[in-house]
Amino acid sequence: MPKVLFAPPALWEEYRPALLAAFDGMGVDLVQEAEPASVDYIIYAPSAPLQNFTPYTRCKAVLSLWAGVERIVGNPTLTQALCRMVDPALTEGMVEWVVGHVLRHHLGMDRHIVNPGRVWDPTCPPLARERPVAMLGMGELGRAAARALVALNFPVTGWSRTEKTVGGIPCLHGEDGLEAALRGAEIVVTLLPKTAGTENLLDARRLAMLPKGAVILNPGRGAVIDDDALLAALDAGHIGHATLDVFRIEPLPGDHPYWAHPRVTVTPHIAADTRPRSSAHVIAENIRRGEAGMPLLHLVDRARGY
Numbered sequence: 001m002p003k004v005l006f007a008p009p010a011l012w013e014e015y016r017p018a019l020l021a022a023f024d025g026m027g028v029d030l031v032q033e034a035e036p037a038s039v040d041y042i043i044y045a046p047s048a049p050l051q052n053f054t055p056y057t058r059c060k061a062v063l064s065l066w067a068g069v070e071r072i073v074g075n076p077t078l079t080q081a082l083c084r085m086v087d088p089a090l091t092e093g094m095v096e097w098v099v100g101h102v103l104r105h106h107l108g109m110d111r112h113i114v115n116p117g118r119v120w121d122p123t124c125p126p127l128a129r130e131r132p133v134a135m136l137g138m139g140e141l142g143r144a145a146a147r148a149l150v151a152l153n154f155p156v157t158g159w160s161r162t163e164k165t166v167g168g169i170p171c172l173h174g175e176d177g178l179e180a181a182l183r184g185a186e187i188v189v190t191l192l193p194k195t196a197g198t199e200n201l202l203d204a205r206r207l208a209m210l211p212k213g214a215v216i217l218n219p220g221r222g223a224v225i226d227d228d229a230l231l232a233a234l235d236a237g238h239i240g241h242a243t244l245d246v247f248r249i250e251p252l253p254g255d256h257p258y259w260a261h262p263r264v265t266v267t268p269h270i271a272a273d274t275r276p277r278s279s280a281h282v283i284a285e286n287i288r289r290g291e292a293g294m295p296l297l298h299l300v301d302r303a304r305g306y
Helices: 009-022 088-107 140-151 174-183 227-235 276-291
Strands: 003-006 029-031 041-044 061-064 081-083 133-136 156-160 171-173 187-190 214-218 239-244 264-266
Touching: 003 009, 009 029, 009 276, 041 276, 061 276, 088 140, 088 187, 088 214, 088 239, 088 276, 133 140, 133 174, 140 156, 156 174, 171 174, 227 239
Parallel strands: 003 029, 003 041, 041 061, 061 081, 133 156, 133 187, 156 171, 187 214, 214 239, 239 264
Antiparallel strands: none
């Protein structure tokens, strides 16, 4: 009977019923405390007090509840396999946030929702097929969001650091590909992981590549954007608006310039969340595979950082 340690105590009551239901018939022993040498799997979140994995000599895998692993992947005590969370419901939520805010900016909805001067402006927006979108990050979330936008007729160009092929969506990579994607985009969505290669990816030089009035949506990782460069581009009118869901410091401090900026929308890290019921089945499937000697799903590449 595999012993599974649930490491983040603050999430126990929320996740326990869903995990027990997903483990039904598997013979799994789900515990909050155990002798480290007796543990076969660890369910983990970065908020967990467990940070030293050295005593867990029998542990086959650390199964994260988060999609992002930047807060654990560099832990020198972590020698076990690390699996990130790819939750179908998290993906669904992300797609809804991205599509909703892309449509909001594409249709210019803000000027009608907030119109204290009662201005009658009959200007119609272009069609979606006339509004190019760049999707930075073509992993699980980026691909799903890009496909949803393509289904609405937006011309989407994907970009990633390494070469990828996604049916029906042109994908660029590398520095030259990034410049081409940015220069052709009126809306940019960033769904990149935080790594040494993506931090401050959207700096002053690259923001200047965007056409005047372009909109940026960031539901991925706050560190991907150089905050000072973005604020300067917004103040200059080069960037038309930024809708940001993630930040270097969370909660976003009350005195941060983003809160008061007229061209910034702050959403409080709500674009997507791991949902206990659906994620429990992902955890259960990985434990089943681990016990059967099968390859684990969503295994993190330590060298790439995700």
